[in-house]
Amino acid sequence: MPRFYLTTAIDYANGDPHLGHALEKIGADVIARYRRRCGDDVHLLIGMDEHGQKVQQTAAKAGVPPQAFTDEIAARFQSMWAKLGISYDQFIRTTEAHHKAGVAALIRRIAAHNPDDFYERSYTGRYCVGCEAFKQDADIDADGKCVLHPTRVLEEVEERNWFFRLSKYQDFLRDLLTTNPSFCEPESRRNEILGLLNQGLEDVSASRARLDWAVPFPLPLSNGETQGTYVWFDALPNYLTATGFPEDGFEQRWPADLHIIGKDITRFHAVIWPAMLHAAGLPLPRQVWAHGFVQLGGERFSKSAGVKLDLGEAIDRFGADAFRYVLLREVPFDGDGNFSWERFEERYTSDLANAFGNLASRAMAMVEKYCDGVVPRAARPDEEAADEADLAAYHAAMHGEHGWLLHDGLTAVYRMTQRANEYTAATAPWTVAKDPARRAELEVILASLIRRIARQTLLLAPFMPTKTAQVWAQLGGPADFEAQRYDALPSLDAGGWTVTKGDPLFPRPA
Helix, strand or coil: CCEEEEEECCEECCCCCCHHHHHHHHHHHHHHHHHHHCCCEEEEEEEEECCCHHHHHHHHHHCCCHHHHHHHHHHHHHHHHHHCCCCCCEEEECCCHHHHHHHHHHHHHHHHHCCCCEEEEEEEEEEECCCCEEECHHHECCCCCECCCCCCCCEEEEEEEEEECHHHHHHHHHHHHHHCHHHEECHHHHHHHHHHHHHCCCCEECEECCCCCCCECCCCCCCCCCCEECHHHHHCCHHHHCCCCCCCCHHHCCCCCEEEEEHHHHHHHHHHHHHHHHHCCCCCCCCEEEECCEEECCEECECCCCECCCHHHHHHHHCHHHHHHHHHHHCCCCCCEEECHHHHHHHHHHHHHHHHHHHHHHHHHHHHHHHCCECCCCCCCHHHHHHHHHHHHHHHHHCEECECCHHHHHHHHHHHHHHHHHHHHHHCHHHHCCCHHHHHHHHHHHHHHHHHHHHHHHHHCCCCHHHHHHHHHHHCCCCCHHHCCHHHHHHCCCCCCECCCCCCCCCCCC
16 A cells, blocks of 8 residues: 655644644645545644744743643644544644654754764844744845734844754755756745755754753754754654654655645745755655645735634634635635635535535435435436546646646536536436436436436545535445545446435525
8 A cells, every 4th residue: 555644834833723724734634535545545744833932932921831832722723623624643743752852863863974064153143033034135024024924023133053054955955956846846836946046045053042942952062052953953853753763663654755835934845854854864755835825805814914814713604624625626725815705605605505515415306206215227328428537637636746736626526516417407307207208318317417426525525524424425325435445436336325315415605
């Protein structure tokens, strides 16, 4: 069974989950669920990034110890992911002992393999606590603020730290991206990184002074001072430490097949992380995929800028499955997209209530009425052949060879749903049923409709796991819905199934 190890960015523990977090986790979950139905042995890793100056400051303002603060934040994130049906296999926290040990082991391994890669240096720079990163001129707006956190004041920092010789790996990284373009996608993100490389890389701080809430940096300075590990040197290795590194057997899962991240942290994952791994003599992840932002009225969701929406309220409006569907239908997984209540309701009504939900309800009602609830066994009509192109388009969008274009996968299924509704209107089975001489024709129509709905149900399962399981049960499909695999789709035949039409799957908004 092929292994497939995918990860998301671990979420920073300084606030509640928001729509941007949800987009990433839902997208990763859809990919994980899809690959499971392809027969892969999937391991989905998510988690929390719990160290750093920002967490330390936020906990202090709240008047609680950082560990208690992060415990509460982590619980809120896990509760939200449960509500959204995120089927993760592992939830890592950077405050866990095995992670701290793995970070120290990785740093020591880099130092052993390349003794000159860590060196001491005094440094003065402008630091954004929001990004947990030093900012270059290009990252600072006309008001002297970070372009990603315009409400925060940049801190002037002067200290002596350990630095990582990132500049040494500039040619290696350029070769990686040009000879293996799929390493960093979409293409727009890869081009940004190549542009960054062409400007020249600067070495990066690997430790921070006066940072208590951190993994201790395992190498003392020449004066004996022990510092905290810079938060990105702590956060990025989570993908590796989650495999058990440095214990024997970590290679059974490493390297990761896919890192799913937001576009604002592409530089860390496509530059610093592969350089660290290469310096340590470890295999690189196979791909970094950087999705875009969810915007509200054209503005990026941001706690610090006050652009926010209550995620729980958004989910509760039509349920978790509908929220998952609409978000990934509206927001392209390779770029930015807008969210609005008006568009949310329009998409829910058009795609789910009127198209798929109505199709399933009508078809099952007719099987109950005209066939005593038992799906007829009948040959496939020629009209079904048109679905084959969309079935291929769905897999092309979902399997990753041409990018992780989940929105295109949903568009392909929607075309199949539209086609089935058009077939229903064109064949008018309610009219055919009035003529006993046309019984065979009626059975072909109804068998085709249920077969198409069953196929669409399986294709939509990664997006709407709960609702599709409900549809499958109403259709009378085989009991173990999760065991249904995509390689069996071409031979799927619902003949003999017993349908049980239930309540409306997607009630129309009041």
